[in-house]
Amino acid sequence: MTSGTRGMSAGSGTRSGRRPGNSGTREAILDAARIRFAAVGFDKASIRSIATAAEVDPALVHHYFGTKHQLFAAALQLPVDPQDILSGFAAVPIENLGEHIIRTVLGIWDSPVGMPAVAAFRSLLASDDPTLARTFLLEVVLKEIRPLVDSPPGTGAKRAGLAASQLAGLLVTRKILKLEPIASMAIDDLAALVGPTLQRYFTGDLDRLLPSE
Template sequence: MTAPERDATAQPRRRGRRPAGSDTRAEIVTAARLAFAEHGYEATSLRAVARRAGVDPALVHHYFTDKAALFAACQQLPFNPTEQIDRAVAGDPDHVGERLVRFFLSTWDSVEGRPRIMALVAAASTHEDAARTLREFLAREVFGRVVAGLGTDVPELRGSLVASQLVGLAMARYVVRVEPLASAEPEDVVRWLAPTVQRYLTAPLD
């Protein structure tokens, strides 16, 4: 059989979007990681990630509830940001600062969380693209979500002030390891920091 005849009888290659499979989730995460690095958090959409991964957008939603969950998977964070932040905001608003600081510390001090947070903060401190992506993620899905849930005034200012405390805490306690903060018990850190975070969240800022 000649080469043209063999080509004519060969089965055509399947084209189009890939179905779900054992490697599909990993391929979506890889595509999202590249998209976040190139375009930042805000400019990256789940539809764009799906297109890059060659899958149907519904398949992205099948694996990830929202963009925040996809970002968490890209960074190998051991928590779902939206679920945890919503849980921290729920309840007595006069104690949301305490719940928020305790949530961050419990995540950062975990075996899974500490190396990932250290890597994320270290990368953001040395690479502008990483800093932009982390900044946009925190502004929208973490601190922005907290102040939006509380319904207080000047939400952007309040969110940035809370970020200054908690991102600063991450850098000082886990990356630079400033003592005695680095070795302090988590409940002591909560006691020291929660009143300031609470004031930024709910008190008048005049």
């Protein structure tokens, strides 16, 4: 959504640098970002603190990576800025959100940018410290979903978490384990079969979402 040219340069270390040591500096910033995001979370990690840890000027972090969301996407080696996708969900009619998310997410996973996205998720799962993956889901992805599905008030976190449990499993079975028949099913079929699961989690009249009095 923002700062297109900066976003384009994220993840590429091959273009001609604007100054010597370009790619070493980029890597130092990414390393500092990974450590900082894992230590204090996305919201509390400031560009300034990451720049200090990498021993560069904060302006250079913005120059190389754009927004904090784009820096996080680059630190996770994501091929797309998740904010670009998530910001579109708010405009979808709530009664279609389940199927829409299944179509959007499967469309990305099955596309050319999907393979590095799946590889990034897999390496986060395999990591000894899942903090970075948890931070990404809680403070970037689910943060955008929760307010959309928070009805009655106080149920949004559980609704979004349940949807994450179905989506994570679809990623694992279809793209990592390549479990048949899930791996080969058409997106249309999975949207019709799994979309209602997400929809029930988002808007279903569910007991157990609020603490009993």
